[in-house]
Amino acid sequence: MLRGMGFGPLYRRRLSNQNLLSDRTCWDCSTSPGSFFCKCITLSTTSERPGTGWLCFSPHPHKVGDAVLGLVCMLLLLVLKLMRDHVPPVHPEMPTGVRLSHGLVWTATTARNALVVSFAALVAYSFQVTGYQPFVLTGKTPEGLPDAHIPPFSVTTANGTISFTEMVQGMGAGLAVVPLMGLLESIAVAKSFASQNNYRIDANQELLAIGLTNILGSLFSSYPVTGSFGRTAVNAQSGVCTPAGGLMTGALVLLSLDYLTSLFYYIPKSALAAVIIMAVVPLFDTKIVGTLWRVKRLDLLPLCVTFLLCFWEVQYGILAGTLVSMLILLHSVARPKIQVSEGPMLVLQPASGLHFPAIETLREALLSRALETSPPRSAALDCTHICNIDYTVVLGLGELLEDFHKRGATLALIGLQVPVLRVLLSADLKGVLYFCTLEEAVFGNLVFSAEKYLRQEPGTQPYNGSEDSVPEHKIALLKA
Template sequence: DAVLGLVCMLLLLVLKLMRDHVPPVHPEMPPGVRLSHGLVWTATTGRNALVVSFAALIAYSFEVTGYQPFILTGQTAEGLPPVRIPPFSVTTANGTVSFTEMVQDMGAGLAVVPLMGLLESIAVAKSFASQGGYRVDSNQELLAIGLTNVLGSLVSSYPVTGSFGRTAVNAQSGVCTPAGGLVTGVLVLLSLDYLTSLFYYIPKSALAAVIIMAVAPLFDTRVFGTLWRVKRLDLLPLCVTFLFCFWEVQYGILAGTLVSVLILLHSVARPKMQVSEGPVLVLQPASGLQFPAVEALREAIITQALEASPPRSAILECSHVCSVDSTVVLGLEELLEDFHRRGVTLALVGLQVPVLRVLLSADLKGLQYFSTLEEAEKSLLQEPGTQPYNVGEDSIPEHKVALLKA
């Protein structure tokens, strides 16, 4: 099997190099030259089928002699499955399994299998889109996969997703449009009716060689150097995905996605905070504020302002905050109460309209808002800081009042 696989890989490589170096056809070429060019182009384009047929012929020759050294594909079910509504119960020797029991037996697989299939499909599509220079509409891909699986259930189909191996084989064969899927479908239907007996003699090593040679060009070693220079943390999901793919491709994609989500959550939960020491302490979150960041924000403000001796008033510069949720509002309310108990003030500056609308709707006690940092510093340095007040629409700039009322 190893020898046959290596020979098939070598033949595929030679045929691919031949196709890449075949000169283009010119009208002034003699008919014989154009005919030979067409034959070479046909053989090199259909090299996968040619090599598999060659390997099957070798395996059949051994079968005739009574000795079979290769692992073969084996028997394949013949004919097309009937079109029917999928059964919602199964009768076994021990009784009838209802639809509810089937769902319970699947358990978490009901969510995990579709998730892994969708992740793999989108990953395949984006991988080849980056090579081909076109854009992939993820919503369209997911809609197509969903409709395909719904229709496939009428003919007892396996769950349908995108596949790295099959997509790579299509790409290496020169397929450039969705019409390749139609041709493949027609060939599969014809093969199920008339060619299943021939599939018995196809060695698995030949099929493995086709997939390996199709997927090998996708391995871009330059990405390691690029990520090392740009952002080394991105190497972590890359390496996790790569290692888990030796187990199963879908597990690799799922593991890489989980690592990426954890990295994203960490950046959201621990936003960078720029602290400026001056007449008044100014803290500026470098990114948005969502519920995972509440504790980190509270700890940073309390450490810098309230745990100082004596406690200091502080300004929270929110020009980079484009949205907040209810957990952030509750966290700000607790901070305002803590500042009020210590006799100092927490003021907010640079609130965007959506954030300001949420805070005003929450009716936070002691909320102070200023348009500019200079106004906030001037107000905090002049006031005693013991009696916080609520900011109404009269102290909000006119253009923002109009937006709030819109």
């Protein structure tokens, strides 16, 4: 399903090339920022049934070591980052020793994540030798890659065999939600880093690559992968600038699985969590809150919803923020601002386009200001800002024309653009009057009023506007 999304033009977004450099692995729950907090406390439930009851916090003495190590790692990462930001540039006239020292400092500060993790692993190994381990370690990692095989389409358990159909039924909506969540996270990561690093990418290419990665990964019993905030942030903080970083990462992972898995045992999880925290913290822009408060306070709503729900799950936060943004957009479409001008004719001008959610708002405005008055007034609808309409809008305009005709008034359209005019002609609406300017609409309304008056007077003939008296470029009658 992820691969299929790569073919759809619906998802033409700017996605970061580093999506593929920061795959989510099975470590993700143990190296996320929240894990640093979870390593220092223990969650317990007051109910005997798993998943029910109140959660409470109970401190464990041996978790203090994780807290101290995590804070020390965060402090070291911060110091190394500040050193890199304040190292002066190298000049050719500098002595050789100074240039070598500069290169050494630059290398150390750029590879600070690896250095800090290695330092934490050495500390943990030192405690392991003494027989006392105050840290929660990564633990044993299986060596090598799993054997390649086609994913099983049935599973045998103690209670019987679960078929592929039963698997699909058991997943239910998750079959669509899981790829959607991965897509939303990838888009969020990509938009954040693409704006920071000023580059453009092909969204379909990225989604296609993620889908192919998952298909090939399924042959090796891989976890589903997608763009990850933490992994992408670590790559960015480490100076990765091109897709070649993905090749380096992949090669190192393969070599590590064959030769270095025994060393992974001593890496403290709190150190990994510290690396993720220090990589993600710069992504949080505190200044945007004040900027949105000054510019448009309504935009703070999706920001706050996304921020708060991300404490529950990042995917749910992104999805909720997207839905809130869509609701705000739909509200502006359904309730467009309508400028009303009084004069010889009542003129209503929508400030934005006219789509089907807005036709009811327009109808209420015309009925309340034109037809519910005594006597009913003729009105003109200024369509200058309307570049296209749909069939629902056409039906709504037809009902309005009938209402005006029954009340003995006219509804004129001003400044119709060619696409809108073509739709109205195709709909074969009767009684639609189109004028180029307001002055022409006022003149046409006077002609209509005169005809109406002559029809009511006995012994008189209705006024027939000929092309000489009412030129075609003055009044264009679409369908009378």
